Amino acid sequence: MRRTDIAIVGGGLAGSLAAVMLGRAGADVTLIDPHEIYPPDFRCEKLDGSQIAILHKTGLAPAVFKVASPDDEIVTARAGKIIDRRPHNQCGILYDNLVNTVRREIPANVAVIAGKVTEIANGPDRQSLTLADGETLSARLVVLATGLNIGLRHMLGIEREILSASHSVSVGFDVSPVGQSRFPFRALTCYPQSIADRMAYMSMFPIQSGTRANLFLYRDMADPLLRALRTAPHEALLSLMPELERVTGPFQVSGFVKIRPVDLCRMRNPLCDGVVLVGDAFATSCPAAGTGTNKVLTDIERLCNTHIPHWLLSPGMDSAKIKAFYDDPTKIETDAQSEAKAFFLRSLSTDPGLIWEARRQIRRIGHAAVGALRRARTKVKHAAGPVGEIRAAQENLIAVAPSLDVSAVPGNIGTMPDLNAAQAQTSLREQARS
Numbered sequence: 128m129r130r131t132d133i134a135i136v137g138g139g140l141a142g143s144l145a146a147v148m149l150g151r152a153g154a155d156v157t158l159i160d161p162h163e164i165y166p167p168d169f170r171c172e173k174l175d176g177s178q179i180a181i182l183h184k185t186g187l188a189p190a191v192f193k194v195a196s197p198d199d200e201i202v203t204a205r206a207g208k209i210i211d212r213r214p215h216n217q218c219g220i221l222y223d224n225l226v227n228t229v230r231r232e233i234p235a236n237v238a239v240i241a242g243k244v245t246e247i248a249n250g251p252d253r254q255s256l257t258l259a260d261g262e263t264l265s266a267r268l269v270v271l272a273t274g275l276n277i278g279l280r281h282m283l284g285i286e287r288e289i290l291s292a293s294h295s296v297s298v299g300f301d302v303s304p305v306g307q308s309r310f311p312f313r314a315l316t317c318y319p320q321s322i323a324d325r326m327a328y329m330s331m332f333p334i335q336s337g338t339r340a341n342l343f344l345y346r347d348m349a350d351p352l353l354r355a356l357r358t359a360p361h362e363a364l365l366s367l368m369p370e371l372e373r374v375t376g377p378f379q380v381s382g383f384v385k386i387r388p389v390d391l392c393r394m395r396n397p398l399c400d401g402v403v404l405v406g407d408a409f410a411t412s413c414p415a416a417g418t419g420t421n422k423v424l425t426d427i428e429r430l431c432n433t434h435i436p437h438w439l440l441s442p443g444m445d446s447a448k449i450k451a452f453y454d455d456p457t458k459i460e461t462d463a464q465s466e467a468k469a470f471f472l473r474s475l476s477t478d479p480g481l482i483w484e485a486r487r488q489i490r491r492i493g494h495a496a497v498g499a500l501r502r503a504r505t506k507v508k509h510a511a512g513p514v515g516e517i518r519a520a521q522e523n524l525i526a527v528a529p530s531l532d533v534s535a536v537p538g539n540i541g542t543m544p545d546l547n548a549a550q551a552q553t554s555l556r557e558q559a560r561s
């Protein structure tokens with residue numbers, strides 16, 4: 128039987144990142160995953176500013192930036208009209224490329240086994256693992272990073288609670304311009320016109336040498352639109368967003384259209400001796416809210432920088448130690464925000480109630496006002512007019528900023544590619560001041 132201090136089961140983003148961080152810290156680690164090279168899989172395909180900030184804390188940012196496609200400006204559009212063009216900080220990267228890049232950083236002191244764990248017997252001191260080929264392993268701690276695979280969690284008596292079945296549907300595909308050498312933007316977010324579209328938004332962004340699109344919908348898998356997106360994607364997209372080509376210019380969809388429904392779920396009773404759950408194995412997220420990677424990065428950063436080093440200092444690995452990770456305030460806050468954003472965005476996109484209609488109006492006004500003010504600001508900056516004109520413009524901005532009523536909108540919806548009214552107001556004030 129092999130012996131190790133930490134057995135990481137699952138080498139997706141969470142497990143691979145943990146292997147790098149713990150290996151770099153000199154821990155005795157073994158990573159087990161069936162795939163030597165992570166296969167192509169439709170998952171997170173871009174990292175936003177908040178995710179990049181956490182990635183810096185893991186020490187993996189430089190390696191990821193070498194292979195990612197950055198974009199620093201995003202255009203937002205609705206009903207065929209550009210409403211804003213703002214600076215932003217995002218990079219596109221296919222999930223397998225992201226995971227394999229992280230895996231290449233795993234130091235030589237980490238043992239990597241290509242195999243599937245079929246059994247875990249846990250206890251307060253040591254855990255024993257059995258692989259599909261019969262090999263066995265003894266570890267002080269198991270980091271369970273098996274994503275959506277529920278087999279091992281069942282074996283440990285951990286139950287899954289489904290918060291929202293088929294919460295959203297994610298659609299991913301490649302797009303390329305037709306009759307023009309490039310799209311008239313680097314990144315684009317298109318919002319729906321009405322709740323009848325049952326759509327959160329569509330984003331287009333550079334990835335490797337092309338452009339990738341992610342469309343997030345709230346539809347039943349039997350919905351004819353989903354079938355049409357597979358068989359005639361260009362026509363299906365124009366039926367959903369008839370004026371899209373006014374913003375993008377003529378385009379075509381190339382390659383296979385990937386469509387995935389996502390259930391929102393979390394573990395009801397994750398606490399047990401010797402095993403800690405991370406990433407999707409602990410709780411899933413809604414891709415439309417774009418919080419899954421924040422959760423993974425936060426889990427691994429907190430676990431590897433703070434909790435595991437502390438746990439290894441004393442003998443044993445009972446549930447009292449593990450509890451400290453599930454009670455970590457940063458983890459709790461990140462998970463709670465992820466869940467709240469998933470439900471907020473779905474209601475904002477589909478709920479017919481008066482309050483939600485008011486919130487949508489506020490969002491539309493916020494988007495339009497911020498866009499208009501940004502354009503005005505650019506003009507003022509470029510005009511060589513007298514200082515007095517600039518002062519007048521500043522005063523105008525300050526006068527407009529507080530007039531948006533944001534009381535109906537919850538504060539932080541963070542990483543959504545979407546300015547809510549509170550952000551809009553802050554942004555207006557910032558622009559006015561600058």
Ligand SMILES: Cc1cc2nc3c(=O)[nH]c(=O)nc-3n(C[C@H](O)[C@H](O)[C@H](O)COP(=O)(O)OP(=O)(O)OC[C@H]3O[C@@H](n4cnc5c(N)ncnc54)[C@H](O)[C@@H]3O)c2cc1C
Nearest residue numbers: 137139140141170171244273274276406407414417419420
């Ligand atoms: C369609 C889609 C789009 C998404 N888009 C976004 C987005 O835009 N932004 C965002 O932030 N998040 C997004 N997410 C969420 C994000 O991709 C996930 O939260 C993240 O990938 C989870 O990583 P993980 O390491 O926990 O799981 P995974 O990447 O699924 O890794 C699990 C690993 O465990 C291994 N494994 C499973 N069982 C065993 C076993 N018995 N033994 C050994 N190994 C095992 C698997 O082979 C796999 O390698 C999206 C998710 C989906 C599904």
